[in-house]
């Protein structure tokens with residue numbers, strides 16, 4: 304399979320997955336209505352409400368913590384590869400290069416993640432990579448996470464990063480489904496696999512990375528300890 | 529044709545869209561105040577403004593300028609009255625001068641956004657502009673001076 308076909312197949316699988324989840328939920332709700340049971344007014348999660356109907360949405364496979372942890376461990380090296388972690392630094396300066404050194408020229412995160420004054424990302428970075436080694440890479444969204452949502456990858460263990468990714472207070476308010484869409488479809492995430500001349504690629508290709516993340520979510524999204 | 533304005537004047541150029549804006553400014557439009565230092569966004573000598581934001585024209589394809597307002601060092605004031613120009617002359621900042629149009633274009637964005645910059649603000653705003661002659665202390669002094677001139681003028 305060419306990369307392109309692989310990608311199309313994965314996207315289709317992902318979409319099917321979403322459709323399946325939606326249908327499953329929808330049919331649960333019909334079941335609940337048919338049995339005349341109403342959801343409790345407060346306090347119980349929808350899973351508990353559904354459990355009352357005698358139907359459970361969560362199969363044994365859905366909560367296979369060991370499998371989820373293993374899947375996340377497979378995806379983790381991508382997050383901390385230079386192409387991904389260089390723009391998820393622990394400080395307020397982006398990093399550069401395969402050795403993740405601090406960006407030359409004293410570049411700063413700024414109030415919106417796009418730099419300060421005449422030192423904004425777009426001062427040098429264009430909408431696309433420029434040809435040639437050591438030329439500025441580019442993407443329309445080129446930038447760091449903003450200071451109020453830093454999404455640090457650098458220095459995080461797999462467990463720490465996993466818990467951070469799952470926490471809507473630390474992940475930009477995303478659900479697990481939104482995280483999957485983000486890693487599968489976001490254009491700036493995709494830059495990691497199209498980094499321009501002279502930059503190494505992440506250790507997994509994108510379809511394998513997305514598949515690992517999908518498996519992590521499907522298996523209940525447990526985090527490594 | 530790619531159309532934009534340079535220093536308030538409408539221009540259309542026939543250069544291929546991927547041509548660096550710097551080549552268009554210097555070779556097609558004959559505005560040679562903007563300098564070529566590295567061609568890789570490393571030195572800042574080629575800094576111009578696109579809609580008021582500093583851009584390294586050596587790496588910006590001219591297609592990025594389409595429909596935009598470009599300002600070069602020639603357009604920063606018609607008569608050397610920009611506070612930065614006054615301060616630069618008063619303090620006699622340049623040595624060889626090669627980096628200076630880029631320095632002034634970066635400093636202009638700083639002053640537009642921050643009328644009273646601290647030394648730290650200056651460091652953060654100006655670190656992408658290299659001066660081979662090492663005029664950094666005078667650049668810092670002149671930016672502080674320009675802020676004063678601008679504040680006085682605003683009263």
Ligand code: FES
Pocket residue numbers: 563564565566567568569570571572573574575584585586587
């Ligand atoms: S010539 Fe453009 S940054 Fe050096």
Ligand code: FES
Pocket residue numbers: 622623624625626627628658659660661662663
């Ligand atoms: S004055 Fe000579 S390079 Fe700056």
